Amino acid sequence: MSDLLRMTDLNVEYPVGGGRHVHAVSDVTLAVRHGETLGLVGESGSGKSSLARALLQLPPPQRGSVLFDGNELTQMRGEALRAVRPRLQMIFQDPIASLNPRRRVAEIVAEPLIVSGVRDAAERTRRVRAVMEAVGLDPDLVWTRRPHEFSGGQCQRIAIARALVLEPKLIVCDEPVSALDVSIRAQILNLLEDMKARFGLTLLFIAHDLAVVKSVSDRVAVMYLGRLCEVADSASLFATPAHPYTAALMAAIPEPDPDVPLGDTKLRPGDPPSPLDPPSGCRFRTRCPHAEARCTAEVPPLREIAPGREVACHFPLMG
Amino acid sequence: MSDAASGSVNGGPLLSVRDARVGFSTVRGLLRAVDGVSFDLQAGRTLGIVGESGSGKSVLVRSLIGLVGTGSGAIVGGDVRLDGQDVRGLSARNFRQLLGRDIGIVFQDPMTSLNPVMKIGRQIGEGLRLNRGLDSAAAARRAVELLVEVGIPEPERRASQYPHELSGGMRQRVAIAIAIACEPKLLIADEPTTALDVTVQRQILDLLQREQRERGMAMILITHDLGVAAGRADDIMVMYAGRAVEMATTREIFRGPRMPYTEALLRSLPRLSDATHTRLSAIPGRPPDLARRGTGCSFAPRCAYRSACCEAEEPALSREGGRGFACFHPLGAGGGTSA
Amino acid sequence: MSASAAEPATVARRGRPISWALALPLAWVALVVFLAITADWIGLPDPAAQELILRRKPPSAEYLLGTDNLGRDMLSRIIYGGRTSLIVGICAPFFGFLIGGAIGMSAGYFRGKVDLLAVGFIDILLAFPTLVLALTFVAYLGQSLFNVTLALGILSIPAAARVSRANTMAWANRDFVLAARTIGASNWRILTREILPNVLPAMFAFWLVAVSVIIVAEGALSFLGLGIPAPQPSWGGMIADGREALDVAPHTALIPAAVMFLTVLSLNFLGDMVRNLVDPRRSTL
Numbered sequence: 032m033s034d035l036l037r038m039t040d041l042n043v044e045y046p047v048g049g050g051r052h053v054h055a056v057s058d059v060t061l062a063v064r065h066g067e068t069l070g071l072v073g074e075s076g077s078g079k080s081s082l083a084r085a086l087l088q089l090p091p092p093q094r095g096s097v098l099f100d101g102n103e104l105t106q107m108r109g110e111a112l113r114a115v116r117p118r119l120q121m122i123f124q125d126p127i128a129s130l131n132p133r134r135r136v137a138e139i140v141a142e143p144l145i146v147s148g149v150r151d152a153a154e155r156t157r158r159v160r161a162v163m164e165a166v167g168l169d170p171d172l173v174w175t176r177r178p179h180e181f182s183g184g185q186c187q188r189i190a191i192a193r194a195l196v197l198e199p200k201l202i203v204c205d206e207p208v209s210a211l212d213v214s215i216r217a218q219i220l221n222l223l224e225d226m227k228a229r230f231g232l233t234l235l236f237i238a239h240d241l242a243v244v245k246s247v248s249d250r251v252a253v254m255y256l257g258r259l260c261e262v263a264d265s266a267s268l269f270a271t272p273a274h275p276y277t278a279a280l281m282a283a284i285p286e287p288d289p290d291v292p293l294g295d296t297k298l299r300p301g302d303p304p305s306p307l308d309p310p311s312g313c314r315f316r317t318r319c320p321h322a323e324a325r326c327t328a329e330v331p332p333l334r335e336i337a338p339g340r341e342v343a344c345h346f347p348l349m350g
Numbered sequence: 351m352s353d354a355a356s357g358s359v360n361g362g363p364l365l366s367v368r369d370a371r372v373g374f375s376t377v378r379g380l381l382r383a384v385d386g387v388s389f390d391l392q393a394g395r396t397l398g399i400v401g402e403s404g405s406g407k408s409v410l411v412r413s414l415i416g417l418v419g420t421g422s423g424a425i426v427g428g429d430v431r432l433d434g435q436d437v438r439g440l441s442a443r444n445f446r447q448l449l450g451r452d453i454g455i456v457f458q459d460p461m462t463s464l465n466p467v468m469k470i471g472r473q474i475g476e477g478l479r480l481n482r483g484l485d486s487a488a489a490a491r492r493a494v495e496l497l498v499e500v501g502i503p504e505p506e507r508r509a510s511q512y513p514h515e516l517s518g519g520m521r522q523r524v525a526i527a528i529a530i531a532c533e534p535k536l537l538i539a540d541e542p543t544t545a546l547d548v549t550v551q552r553q554i555l556d557l558l559q560r561e562q563r564e565r566g567m568a569m570i571l572i573t574h575d576l577g578v579a580a581g582r583a584d585d586i587m588v589m590y591a592g593r594a595v596e597m598a599t600t601r602e603i604f605r606g607p608r609m610p611y612t613e614a615l616l617r618s619l620p621r622l623s624d625a626t627h628t629r630l631s632a633i634p635g636r637p638p639d640l641a642r643r644g645t646g647c648s649f650a651p652r653c654a655y656r657s658a659c660c661e662a663e664e665p666a667l668s669r670e671g672g673r674g675f676a677c678f679h680p681l682g683a684g685g686g687t688s689a
Numbered sequence: 690m691s692a693s694a695a696e697p698a699t700v701a702r703r704g705r706p707i708s709w710a711l712a713l714p715l716a717w718v719a720l721v722v723f724l725a726i727t728a729d730w731i732g733l734p735d736p737a738a739q740e741l742i743l744r745r746k747p748p749s750a751e752y753l754l755g756t757d758n759l760g761r762d763m764l765s766r767i768i769y770g771g772r773t774s775l776i777v778g779i780c781a782p783f784f785g786f787l788i789g790g791a792i793g794m795s796a797g798y799f800r801g802k803v804d805l806l807a808v809g810f811i812d813i814l815l816a817f818p819t820l821v822l823a824l825t826f827v828a829y830l831g832q833s834l835f836n837v838t839l840a841l842g843i844l845s846i847p848a849a850a851r852v853s854r855a856n857t858m859a860w861a862n863r864d865f866v867l868a869a870r871t872i873g874a875s876n877w878r879i880l881t882r883e884i885l886p887n888v889l890p891a892m893f894a895f896w897l898v899a900v901s902v903i904i905v906a907e908g909a910l911s912f913l914g915l916g917i918p919a920p921q922p923s924w925g926g927m928i929a930d931g932r933e934a935l936d937v938a939p940h941t942a943l944i945p946a947a948v949m950f951l952t953v954l955s956l957n958f959l960g961d962m963v964r965n966l967v968d969p970r971r972s973t974l
Contacts, residue, residue, distance in 0.1 A: 074547035074548060074549065075518075075547050084867075087870075087871055089867060089870050089871065112873075113873035114873075116871060116872060116873040117872070117873070119871075120871060120872070121867075121868070121871045123864040123867070123868065124864075125864060128863050128864045128865065129863075129864035129865050129867075129868050130865050130868075131865045131869075131883050131886070131887070132887065133886040133887050134882075134883075134886070142869070142872065142874070142882075143872040143873075146872050146873050146874045146875075146878065147872070147873065182636050182637075184636055185636075190868070193868070193872075197872070212402040212403055212574070212636075212637065213402055213574055213575075213576070213615060213618070213619070214402055214614070214615055214618060214632075214633045214636075214637070215636060216618070216620075216630075217618040217619075217620070217630035217631065217632035217633070218632040218633075218634075220620070220630055220632075221629065221630055221632055224627070224629070239547070239548065240548075240620075241548075241622060242619070242620040242621055242622050242624075243620050245620065245622060245624070245626055246620035246624060246626065246627070246628055246630065247626075247627070248626060249626070249627075265626040266625070266626060269622060279549060280548065280549065281622065283548045283549045283551065283552040284548055284577065284622060285552075285555075285575070285577030285578050285580060285581045285582075286577055286580065286581075286621065286622060286623070287576040287577045287579075287580050287604065287616065287619055287621065288580055288604060288621075288623075289580045289581070289600045289601050289604050290601075290604075291580075293552070293581050296549060296552055298549060300501070300553075301503070302517045302519050302520060302550070303517070303519075303547070303549070303550070305517075
């Protein structure tokens with residue numbers, strides 16, 4: 032399988048005054064293959080959202096390359112970049128905030144078509160109706176309504192319709208179900224899977240909820256404080272995590288089953304460090320139960336320890 | 351095994367709620383946020399109140415402790431007794447004393463539940479000065495002790511810091527310290543870890559549980575996360591559209607739910623134990639508009655087992671052993687016919 | 690789900706009846722506007738026609754609001770004066786908000802150097818004592834309706850810029866703006882189609898307040914003799930004229946003052962109403 036999107040040595044930093052910087056993403060090299068769903072997992076401060084925005088060049092990363100569908104996005108500006116955008120879309124965490132409260136649903140979903148130059152109004156109407164039906168909205172019922180008249184789940188459907196109307200190749204999903212009610216999450220996750228199958232999409236699925244990520248992803252990448260910890264196919268990662276952070280993350284999640292005992296995260300006590308001043312060497316070392324001197328001195332590179340499995344750790348749990 | 355749904359044999363429940371109601375008058379009509387909820391809570395036990403947005407779980411608990419003001423057009427009803435004493439009938443002053451001494455509350459967002467312009471130590475000590483009569487010096491000392499107890503390193507230094515200098519997890523620890531400072535009988539935690547990372551969440555929940563056990567407090571844990579409820583609650587009350595639709599011990603809820611809503615909710619969760627790409631069993635439709643309550647069971651439009659009687663009449667909460675459920679077609683033994 | 694039949698009687702009303710707090714100010718403003726527009730057609734006596742014999746007469750059947758110092762009909766002068774006040778009061782802030790709004794939105798959206806420049810410019814404008822600047826302007830360029838409107842319009846630029854800047858910054862951070870960028874919308878399109886519709890309600894509410902402020906400002910200018918030149922009537926000018934006769938014919942000063950007071954009060958109430966409608970839902974500013 033070839034890569035649809037490949038990021039190399041991606042770095043994203045934000046100045047926060049006083050000459051200091053937040054190192055949101057540091058030296059991330061990762062590829063998304065055609066037709067797969069790549070899950071990206073991390074807690075707050077992991078840099079996953081910054082990474083998503085940097086991929087879309089909003090704003091462009093400080094360093095690194097983003098090769099999408101044969102185009103080097105970091106070198107592109109203006110019209111050239113706009114021409115590529117229809118192929119790379121995004122859906123956001125807060126569905127209601129991701130829709131303009133003053134515009135009608137039909138206009139919101141049609142906007143991408145207008146911007147990318149579809150002049151024929153009848154054509155636009157046809158495509159908007161088609162995509163609304165695909166996501167499970169009744170066009171006649173929602174056409175003239177405004178976002179505040181809808182629930183979170185329906186707003187997310189509208190946002191998905193907007194992302195689909197340009198027939199993209201890759202959709203970056205930034206925590207698409209975190210803000211939704213538990214009973215609605217399954218609907219939207221199923222919808223995303225259906226849309227992916229129907230339109231031949233590739234998905235980059237970002238979430239902090241491991242169970243959600245596992246249920247939709249083919250491969251999973253784990254991030255901590257701006258760096259990649261581990262990349263593996265879904266089944267292997269969850270069966271035998273190689274990075275101590277992945278193991279801790281899995282142990283920390285409360286399973287909805289009272290008979291499953293609470294796992295031992297084995298984390299050293301203390302709060303996660305701040306992205307303003309990340310630890311030297313391996314950024315996880317301040318909480319890692321296996322940390323040694325080498326972890327302070329040397330940044331562990333992301334290396335392959337088994338076919339299809341990469342880990343950035345000096346003392347991985349396997350391999 | 352004492353049960354959650356009725357008074358136990360050894361001296362009565364710590365908290366007893368009967369027919370709690372909260373309504374808001376809005377432009378669209380009367381919004382019944384809480385529609386007749388009753389439960390008991392024994393000392394030392396944790397009641398998990400589980401529900402989604404609009405279920406009324408937060409409004410219920412806030413109305414119990416008087417945080418739902420009548421200024422916003424709220425109509426509050428029902429009977430609430432703490433340790434046998436009628437809470438609703440108290441004068442405002444006595445109620446404040448009760449709240450300060452016997453009830454501790456931890457809110458969801460530590461950013462907004464702490465005063466941003468008051469030092470940490472002073473916030474913890476405030477309750478002690480007001481309710482336990484300690485002087486400033488004693489309160490300050492006790493505040494530092496509490497910071498140690500909730501696991502904050504360098505407590506003296508932290509005590510003279512402001513909330514924005516602490517991380518989210520630490521702020522929540524401070525909120526817990528404030529809640530337990532006056533040694534309350536009842537601890538209420540309203541989504542205490544929802545705003546936190548999962549690794550920090552584990553630590554905070556461990557802390558809450560430990561404090562509860564050491565002090566013998568009763569705890570109400572409000573959450574939408576069934577995993578959290580499974581691991582931390584002794585008994586669970588499931589709320590939907592303002593009513594309690596199922597009440598049982600945690601094991602009973604997860605092993606054999608009687609309410610179709612509970613079962614559907616459990617089935618729709620993605621689990622780590624599932625294989626990847628397992629198709630999730632979604633509940634169709636969405637939670638009802640509380641201002642437009644029809645007749646009949648509020649879950650009926652989404653229920654796979656509904657029948658004509660479900661739409662005509664609202665099922666009352668029936669009791670069976672120690673459990674309660676509100677359904678005409680309860681699942682499991684003695685019920686559960688598919689539509 | 691159909692509404693239940695057994696709703697208790699204490700249910701809130703459906704829809705909102707117009708409250709007195711809204712109806713009275715609205716009626717007054719509507720009256721002033723109506724009279725200002727139809728002044729030429731309702732058979733008013735010439736506001737400039739002097740009848741010195743009939744000067745300072747109190748209200749009577751023939752002269753409904755009495756006559757002023759020079760025997761001119763007060764009612765007619767009030768109504769034509771209202772026209773002046775409204776023209777200045779509406780056009781000046783409109784002009785100011787157009788320019789100030791554009792400056793503020795650019796500053797709030799593009800940030801960086803654009804923001805620095807805009808804020809600097811606003812601060813400079815604000816540093817001048819408002820009325821002194823208007824006085825200087827009018828004294829230098831000459832008194833006319835246009836110049837007074839221009840001067841007061843320029844003075845309303847900073848307030849408009851601040852309001853639009855703050856609102857723009859709040860909206861520009863929302864995800865739907867980011868979503869518009871992901872589909873490749875140009876900055877112009879984002880500003881006009883995504884941000885402007887959301888900023889407009891707050892701007893409109895503020896504009897209503899600005900109208901009342903400008904009416905008072907114009908009144909002050911006229912009072913000081915640097916507003917609209919005679920014989921065109923203006924409320925401020927009428928108050929100035931009536932100052933001399935306060936002990937013998939107080940109505941010549943008090944009536945225009947009362948009318949101005951009621952108009953400004955009504956506009957303030959209306960501005961508050963509009964702000965209440967807009968703010969709780971949008972929660973900006």
